[in-house]
Amino acid sequence: MLSERHLEVVLAIVYEYIKTGEPVGSRTISRKFLKDRSAATIRNEMSDLEVMEYLYQPHTSAGRIPTPKAYRLYVDAIMRRQRSFPADSDGWLRELRARRRDAEEALGYATRLLGKITNYIGVAALGPVEETVLQRVEFIRMGHRTALILLVLKGGLIHHKTVVLPCDMTQENLDELSGRVSTVAVGRPWGDVRDTLQAYVEDALERYADNCRTAIREMDGILTEQPFQFFTGGTHNVLGMPDFNDLGRLQAIMGLLEEDESIGKLVQGCSAEKGLCITIGDENPVFQMRDCSIVMASATTGGRRAIVGLIGPVRMDYERSISVLEGILGTLSDNGESEEGGR
Amino acid sequence: MLSERHLEVVLAIVYEYIKTGEPVGSRTISRKFLKDRSAATIRNEMSDLEVMEYLYQPHTSAGRIPTPKAYRLYVDAIMRRQRSFPADSDGWLRELRARRRDAEEALGYATRLLGKITNYIGVAALGPVEETVLQRVEFIRMGHRTALILLVLKGGLIHHKTVVLPCDMTQENLDELSGRVSTVAVGRPWGDVRDTLQAYVEDALERYADNCRTAIREMDGILTEQPFQFFTGGTHNVLGMPDFNDLGRLQAIMGLLEEDESIGKLVQGCSAEKGLCITIGDENPVFQMRDCSIVMASATTGGRRAIVGLIGPVRMDYERSISVLEGILGTLSDNGESEEGGR
DNA sequence: CTTAGCACTCCACAACCGAGAGTGCTAATA
DNA sequence: TATTAGCACTCTCGGTTGTGGAGTGCTAAG
Structure with missing residues (x-):
């Protein structure tokens, strides 16, 4: 396995290679990092490290270049440092x-x-x-059968989308709708209220049932997709x-x-x-x-x-x-x- | 000045150079574009065009490359085409x-x-x-002394900004404020109403004068900067x-x-x-x-x-x-x- | 186990050379 | 007078060759 000195050598090579970008030779390591060992010794270690796939040579008679495996070693080492x-x-x-x-x-x-x-x-x-809590809901009429859904989330995030409704509604109708949705949905996590809301509008607002379904589907799209x-x-x-x-x-x-x-x-x-x-x-x-x-x-x-x-x-x-x-x-x-x- | 044939030659060179990226020689032009004239003739024209700065050679014994001036000629020519x-x-x-x-x-x-x-x-x-006409104005309380300004423009464009107000306001106060601003500002170009609005709130809402001034200043920032x-x-x-x-x-x-x-x-x-x-x-x-x-x-x-x-x-x-x-x-x-x- | 010494390998770089493309010039031609 | 053929010249590009240097692997000695 990796001896202590093997480790020293491979880390030194990675360090040096990161700095210079050139293949690192045994002399360099001996001179800069392991001063009390000669180049020949280092060469032996390097040879070992090569068969262990921590290093490779672009060609004979070039220095060594670290493999990803060696980088991994290096990175794990510096992660421990302050x-x-x-x-x-x-x-x-x-x-x-x-x-x-x-x-x-x-x-x-x-x-x-x-x-x-x-x-x-x-x-x-x-x-x-993290938690999608509605703070405000507005439906704004933009034109014939098109409306703007405007959602303000707790925290100040704003979503909006222009949607096409099954049938036309006046701004008053939309205001009523947003009022009702607000009373149910505002202040609570969307996940908790979605189904309640669905049931509620089916029940109480059957007049605009189609529109409501569309609106809630769109809102759900906006709030749960959230790419x-x-x-x-x-x-x-x-x-x-x-x-x-x-x-x-x-x-x-x-x-x-x-x-x-x-x-x-x-x-x-x-x-x-x-x-x-x-x-x-x-x-x-x-x-x-x-x-x-x-x-x-x-x-x-x-x-x-x-x-x-x-x-x-x-x-x-x-x-x-x-x-x-x-x-x-x-x-x-x-x-x-x-x-x-x-x- | 530029003779008819000068023009033909320079346009041909630009055309060919765009296609190949290689310097264009006289033979090429003679062979592909002006078939009834020999390379030598083209060479003379090219020599003229060079002193007129429509062409240049990267070195002697290379073909010619068009200068920006030649490209301009070419572009003006194709702009006229359908x-x-x-x-x-x-x-x-x-x-x-x-x-x-x-x-x-x-x-x-x-x-x-x-x-x-x-x-x-x-x-x-x-x-x-093009024309900034407000369709909806909302002020939403986000926290102590911070509020969200929400502007919906005609056309569906939405602007919002979180601002810090001089002093705290309840949501009710903010609703009142947005209601008043809406009645004055909605449906008319912002440029026309800004000063009116300014005067109006100074006059009618002196209670929150500071906050109003801040709000309107911020709105103006949003609407007139519009980068x-x-x-x-x-x-x-x-x-x-x-x-x-x-x-x-x-x-x-x-x-x-x-x-x-x-x-x-x-x-x-x-x-x-x-x-x-x-x-x-x-x-x-x-x-x-x-x-x-x-x-x-x-x-x-x-x-x-x-x-x-x-x-x-x-x-x-x-x-x-x-x-x-x-x-x-x-x-x-x-x-x-x-x-x-x-x- | 470590190290000095040495022969060997391979790349990088420069110098060199020949082929090819294109020109400019000149003299002949319509 | 405008055009063209012919020719010598120039410059680039690709391939080849040679040399210096860096680095290795191996061996034998400490």
């Missing part, structure tokens, strides 16, 4: 805090910020509100990187980041577990991203689950990425001020 | 039409669609509503293109497309004049876009001014781009069905 905020992003964090009121705007800004600070790609997914929203920022950052010199692959990646479903797939691994989550290279569910790693974490902002992350090359600076992400996340999340690791 | 819809995008247009109800969603989809069909970058800017919204789609399309082999420049371009102001600058040239508008290479106001051309046009969708465009390399297929853009725009714009050129 980190501190990067100092340079303080001003931006203030700016971010100012936008925290609107979750969508905040996440949009956060992704751009992540991109700017780290030079990787920032991504975010904003989930539905994730996705954000990206700084996609252009990875353009110059030597790790992405294959433009075809890079194009595939950029293409994915324009589709909501793909981003959804990427972050879904994180949605389960709490806290930081890192997928390296081909660990992640979309094969086009095999050259990328994703560092992500979840938070609650404005009562909604959010996943914020960074996409970079497998050879990304995980340590710094984690720090920055935690900084952003701390600022973003509902339990306010810096709450972890801080300086 | 075009027909590209047949292949019919299914997508139907899809687009289905989303026309919500201008924002429609434009988002339109840019992605443009990207997909043309393999260039789709952009769009959505302006403010443009911007959309992009298919940014990854240009990645493989040989015209953008300088990754540094490409990165600058992609960076710009993430900033709203930059896109604003790019489309502002179009906002003035009606109809189609093409900027070629360094004609456009942002120097980083000197390798790009933009084909754009404006429309009205959902009562709002929209500018939709395509960004491609200077060597883009203008003819096809224009066709596609017109197709999209026709589907998108308020006066409904295909209204120009169409098959």
Whole structure:
């Protein structure tokens, strides 16, 4: 198995390779990290590590490059360490805090910020509100047989949708309808009242039964579907990187980041577990991203689950990425001020 | 000046260069376009065109490449021609039409669609509503001293903003306030009623004067600022293109497309004049876009001014781009069905 | 177990060369 | 006078060759 020194060597190689991007030779390790051992000794270790699939050589007589397996080792190691905020992003964090009121705007800004600070790609997914409690319901007549459904949720989130009703209604009728719906539905979780409401309108409002059914169906659609929203920022950052010199692959990646479903797939691994989550290279569910790693974490902002992350090359600076992400996340999340690791 | 044949030659060169991307030689022109003239004759013309700055050579003994000046000539020429819809995008247009109800969603989809069909970058800017007529005003209490301002405009556009008031108010007070504001402001252009409203609340509601002033100020902010919204789609399309082999420049371009102001600058040239508008290479106001051309046009969708465009390399297929853009725009714009050129 | 020494491998880079495409010029032609 | 054929010249592109350097694997000695 892995001896203590094997571990030292492989971690050193990952560290060095992340910094330089060049295959790492035995001399380098001997000179910079394990000063009391000669290059030849290191070479033997490296040879072992190669058969264990922690390293590989692009060709004989080149240095070694870490495999995803080695990165995993490295990442697990630094996850145990304590980190501190990067100092340079303080001003931006203030700016971010100012936008925290609107979750969508905040996440949009956060992704751009992540991109700017780290030079990787920032991504975010904003989930539905944790508990959907209606605060206000309005039906507004827009034209013949079309009405605007307007729902204000507790917490200030607003949903609206223009719908076509089976038959025309005056604004007065609609007001009456929204009044009745309000008395039943406002202040309680939607899940609890939906069926009650259904029964109630069937019973009391048989005059507009069709319209009511449509309206409630639409409301239910709005409130239970509540799709994730996705954000990206700084996609252009990875353009110059030597790790992405294959433009075809890079194009595939950029293409994915324009589709909501793909981003959804990427972050879904994180949605389960709490806290930081890192997928390296081909660990992640979309094969086009095999050259990328994703560092992500979840938070609650404005009562909604959010996943914020960074996409970079497998050879990304995980340590710094984690720090920055935690900084952003701390600022973003509902339990306010810096709450972890801080300086 | 430009003789008839000079023109023929330069147009042929642009046409051929757009198709192949290779410098065009005199033989090619003689063989494919001006069959009754020899290569030597064409060479003389080309020499003239070079001193007139319509063409240039990347090096001696290469063919000629058109300058922006030549592209301008070419574009002006094809603008005069009648075009027909590209047949292949019919299914997508139907899809687009289905989303026309919500201008924002429609434009988002339109840019992605443009990207997909043309393999260039789709952009769009959505302006403010032409006439801001309030249909409904609500103030909703969210917490101590914070309230949600909810404005429904004629046409179905919704604005909302959470504001902090100078002093706390009950929901009843807020309802009264919104009732009063509604009676004055609903159904008339905001510009006409703002001052009336101001005077009225000062007069009749001196009890909440501070709050009213804040509320009206915020409303005015929402309704008069009404910033443009911007959309992009298919940014990854240009990645493989040989015209953008300088990754540094490409990165600058992609960076710009993430900033709203930059896109604003790019489309502002179009906002003035009606109809189609093409900027070629360094004609456009942002120097980083000197390798790009933009084909754009404006429309009205959902009562709002929209500018939709395509960004491609200077060597883009203008003819096809224009066709596609017109197709999209026709589907998108308020006066409904295909209204120009169409098959 | 560790290390110095050495032969070997392979890449990266530069120099070189020839083929091909296209031009400019000149002199002949209609 | 406008057009064209012919020809020498230039420049790029692709392939080949050669060299320096970095790094390895192996062996034998400490």
